[in-house]
Amino acid sequence: MANPSPEAPPGAPVEPGAGPRRRAVLDAAPGPLHPVAARTLAAAVDAGWADPRRLHAEGRTARRLLDDARAVLAEGLGVRPEEVTFAPDGPTAVRWMAQGLSYAARRRGARVVTSAVEHSAVLLPARHDAAQAGDRTLARVVPVDRLGRVDLDAWAREVAVPGTVSALLQHANGEVGTLQPLGPAHEACRAAGVPLGVDAQASLGRVAPPRAFDVLAGDATSWGGPGGLGVLVVPDRTRWLLPGPADPDAALHGPSRHLPWVPLALAAAEAWQQTAATRDSDAAEAFALVDELRAVAAGVTDVEVVGDPVDRLPHVLTFSALYADGEALVREFDRHGFAVGSGSACTSSTLEPSHVLAAMGVLTHGNTRITLPLAAVASDRERDVRAFASRIAPVVAAVRAELGATHL
Template sequence: MATLPQKPSDEAPARAVLDAAPGPLHPVARQTLAAAIDAGWADPRRLHTEGRTARRLLDDARAVLADGLGVRPEEVTFAPDGPTAVRWMAQGLRYAARRRGARVVASAVEHSAVLLPARHAAARAGDPDLAGLVAVDRLGRVDLDAWAHDVARPGTVAALLQHANGEVGTLQPLPSAHEACRAAGVPLGVDAQASLGRVDPPRDYDVLAADATSWGGPGGLGVLVVPERTRWLLPGPADPDATLHGPSRHLPWVPLALAAAEAWQQTAATRSADAAEAFALIEQLRLKAASVADVEVVGDPVDRLPHVLTFSALYADGEALVREFDRRGFAVGSGSACTSSTLEPSHVLAAMGALTHGNTRVTLPLAAVAPHRSRDVRSFAALIDPVVTAVRAELGASHL
């Protein structure tokens, strides 16, 4: 049996986690999870007292999430995690419209949960046009003219677009993109894995997918919102327990759903203040990184998520940067945040025409789980220049 790492002692040097994607569990949600293990352990399909209790708790959790998202409880359903929710979102839209066509449109910076299945489907059919990828600009924002043209093409049955990119932070123009979809009669699925709990929930979508970890909830729980107006269906037999599972047919472990609902309530209560502070902290880091020679800060500087930053250093290696920051007490990310292999070259940065190597990604945790994040950001900002310089010297590029 593996030995769990011990909590650091008071004498141990402090470490700062600036790679909160996914982030730590909200402390109040952790308490709820522990209590729910005792209260909601039973199968909510059972008719005995314990089963009915679990069913009531699951219904309560769904109602809390629905209220926060501005939808009805029966429109909220679950998945095993965020990427699965995104895959099911796309699959359900495509399958429900299978008699009209099979073409799916997405931006070039979507999560691999969108891009890989679309490419595989196109390859199996021998028709690369089934996966319509729309270009983005240097900030990572989708080209709306190209988007409107692509969703109007014959055979298009679904469009998929992030609320915001979890790697560079740029918010997408969802209202305009959704308007173009409505004009073409094509439903829009929105991936909100990076944004929910950090900014106001999007309203312009036909299906919404998210991950509970984005708002301080537990891992192992994805959320799907399927409004009644939307035609959405996963392949397979009809579900006899549809009122319990919802259209995804996934029955979550009840304690996870309760912890996610509690985290949502806690995060929603402080969202505006947390976002304002995080935005200012990231702005400090953007300015500091941009002041280092041959370092490019990517993404929209204003219309962005408040807690995400990526910068790329010429003549440096992303893995080496991560290791050097880690050696100095800072956990940061690199590579692609939108694939399962995070040190793969970033398809997001490639689509934007930015440097795909030597990148460092910061994803600030919520203040509730990182009470010293302002101090941590100040300390990290002071290290950007010396760490980049040290890594360049290690690679023999210090003279360039």
């Protein structure tokens, strides 16, 4: 595959004798496709293009490839292949997860419990549905602590309220990295007879997949797979149904009724195998690199590193700098060759700050978010992180100076 890296911009630091500095991708959500999965995808485009419902040889090949992909993902997620079903992308998988739980229980109630730091694919539909029903209390949003962890006592109280039909909680937060206490949260749900849908979009491929769920949703990009593929796990024991007519191809599609493009499913399965094989060592290395970055960022005046320092995803780091503008930080790091993210309002299309940072009660402006790529797609990851660490203080200082905020 040709190297698609963009040219280094004018003004990017030049390494002696190395030409323009290569780009350091520290915003890998989504990250690049795993190189082995890219080769599998190319091969599957040739071998698995056909409609897997057709009876001819090409169709049967596509069907076999899709079955193989499903089997690989099922094994990796610790479930049976019939329990794995697909969606057009991660956010759609998450929306369907919530919708299927609610719809299956529509005769018993409509109350949904979630946390304040869920993905917008959870929060927006929950609030919309409650507003449509004329009762905003049908969407109960449980607060989180300063680290972004859901308040378990409030969670247990809320899921036990009569009329509650589903609970939705992420495995880990993709913006700040904090892992949620899924085990106790699931216990509380089970005690109340309420199914738990778990959004694992940020965690799959980075840490061991969760076991405590009644429906699970993820996105193939989180484990180095292709875009355009969401995955749902709907165990037999879970009452889950999307609205709409019965599916004549249910055996092929599974409960979501969605047939993915077979090459995407195959590439996702290949990426899963590749990433799972090195997951523990990759995670340990990423965890240590993020620890280094956390220490460096925390040492900069009026910079607060947010999220749980220990009980967290290995590869995510977020910090907020007082008196700095998130958009300017992203631009300035970019100019130095680093792709980073931000949850600050000025970097969003809505001008609203990150609801995650706001719910945690931490500073929303001057925010910088690092999502380390898998080592398999960024061979110089360690060097990139060290180079970035050395840039944090000067870039923050430069952005503050732009705003005339240097002696505060």
